[in-house]
Amino acid sequence: MTQLYLFREKQRIAEPMNDMAAGLSDDDLRTIGDTIAALPAPLSDTRGDPARMERAQGLVAKHQCGSCHNADFSGHDQIPRIRAQREEYLVAALKGYKSNTRAGYDPAMSEVAQPLSDEEILDLAYYMAHQ
Template identity: 40%
Template sequence: MRIALVGALSVAILCGSFAHAADVAAGKEKAELCTGCHGEAGISQIENIPSLAGQPDLFTQWQLVFFRSGSRKNEQMQPIVEQISNEDIRNLGAYFASLAPPKASKPDDNPDLSRKGAEAAAGRRCASCHTDTYVGTKAVAGLAGQREEYLVKALHDYKSGQRSGGAGAAMAEVAYPLSEEEITALAHYLAHL
């Protein structure tokens, strides 16, 4: 009976998701709310605010769901996510995924630090989730070209347990043993990819 119920629910969810295909144009229109912080075309110019351009569709959707549910907290995001529907979330995910991801904002001024970051990434097997090019996939964040100080903040938040939701358990396990030097090196390396 349980198997039949799970099967029926799965079919209903799948059919429902096909009936509500994302509308990139509607996502672009809704994203006007986001440009003040996340920047034109999803490229942030503000410290500790992530760029959303090129993030995998499902990653953006899940983050919005986590903010809306309160499992991920941010004072600026809370009033915004309270106003968005599930359809808006689907459309925003599709819109940001359709944009060109950020490129490293400046040449790597510290290749030794990047080398240490690459070693830390390999040692922590970051590519096993974030892909070999660190562009992310499905519900896993793209890290390449992301703002360096934001990556430091995100790693600290995972390490302290302040950030949860989605891959929170996996990221906490990876981030907790990182030293400050490794966090700095990882963020520098990823931001300059």
């Protein structure tokens, strides 16, 4: 719901979602958010390349991703699920936070992503997509 709100208010620019959300009421945002949240959690191929998985695990511990996103990365409240999301989407999201082209509803992810190198972002996205 928060993400739809950011699209509607053009606080997060991601066409075509800004146009799609433009005419939605607060009730619409709630209904769509509830509907999507009730879908079954995605399944993923958990057999990631061991070397990449291990590298990413070190980054996850260092940056404490689980302290906000839950230890199993399932998220809670306004903190999104990041496990088993599409790898390309995760890369785009992390790069967007790092370059400040993707605004969050709070600055947490922008701060988390600043010190990450491009290679670390690829490893983290790979790891999350293989949970």
